[in-house]
Amino acid sequence: MKTMELRVTVNGQPREWVIAPGDLLLDVLRREGLFGVKRGCEKGECGSCTVLVDGQVVNSCLMFAAKVEGCEVLTIEGLADGGRLDPIQGAFLDHGAAQCGFCTPGMILAAKWLLDKNPHPSDAEVREAMAGVLCRCTGYIKPVEAVLAAARQPAKRATRKRRPAEVAP
Ligand code: FES
Numbered sequence: 001m002k003t004m005e006l007r008v009t010v011n012g013q014p015r016e017w018v019i020a021p022g023d024l025l026l027d028v029l030r031r032e033g034l035f036g037v038k039r040g041c042e043k044g045e046c047g048s049c050t051v052l053v054d055g056q057v058v059n060s061c062l063m064f065a066a067k068v069e070g071c072e073v074l075t076i077e078g079l080a081d082g083g084r085l086d087p088i089q090g091a092f093l094d095h096g097a098a099q100c101g102f103c104t105p106g107m108i109l110a111a112k113w114l115l116d117k118n119p120h121p122s123d124a125e126v127r128e129a130m131a132g133v134l135c136r137c138t139g140y141i142k143p144v145e146a147v148l149a150a151a152r153q154p155a156k157r158a159t160r161k162r163r164p165a166e167v168a169p
C-alpha cells in the first residue's frame with residue numbers, strides 16, 4: 001500500500017503520522033486515539049465528526065487527512081487546559097446540555113468556532129452556528145443556553161477548575 005507522512009499539529013502537539021493518501025481525517029484521528037471525534041453519518045450531514053482545522057469548522061469525515069499537512073487541528077480532547085475546562089465545556093456541564101453525549105464534542109467545537117470570532121453572539125447566531133451538528137437525543141435548547149451563558153461569563157469561566165469528562169469511544 002502506498003503511504004505518505006503527515007506532519008500536523010494536533011491539540012497543540014506536533015505529530016508525524018504515516019497515512020495512506022486516501023485516508024480520511026476522521027479515520028486517522030480515531031486511529032490515533034482521539035475518540036472524541038465521532039463517527040456518525042460519514043456523509044457530512046450530522047456534524048458528529050466536527051473538528052477545527054486552523055480555526056475553521058470541518059467535517060472530518062469529508063476531508064482527506066493529507067489536506068491537513070502543516071495545519072493545526074483541534075479536537076475536543078485538546079480543549080481543556082490540563083484540569084481546567086474550557087468555558088464552553090463548563091457551561092455545558094452547568095446547564096446539563098449533554099444527554100448521551102455523542103453530539104457534544106461537535107457542538108462544543110462549533111460553539112468554540114463561533115465564540116472565537118464573535119464573543120457576544122445573539123441567540124439566533126448561536127443556533128445558526130450549531131445547526132450543522134445534529135443531536136439524535138434532540139437536545140438543542142440547553143446547548144444554546146450553555147453557549148450564551150459561556151459568552152456572558154468569560155471571566156468566571158476562565159477560572160473554573162474541574163476535571164473534563166472522559167470521552168467514550
Ligand atoms: S460523520 Fe461526519 S458529518 Fe456525520
Ligand code: FES
Pocket residue numbers: 098099100101102103104134135136137138139
Ligand atoms: S446528546 Fe445524544 S446525540 Fe446529542
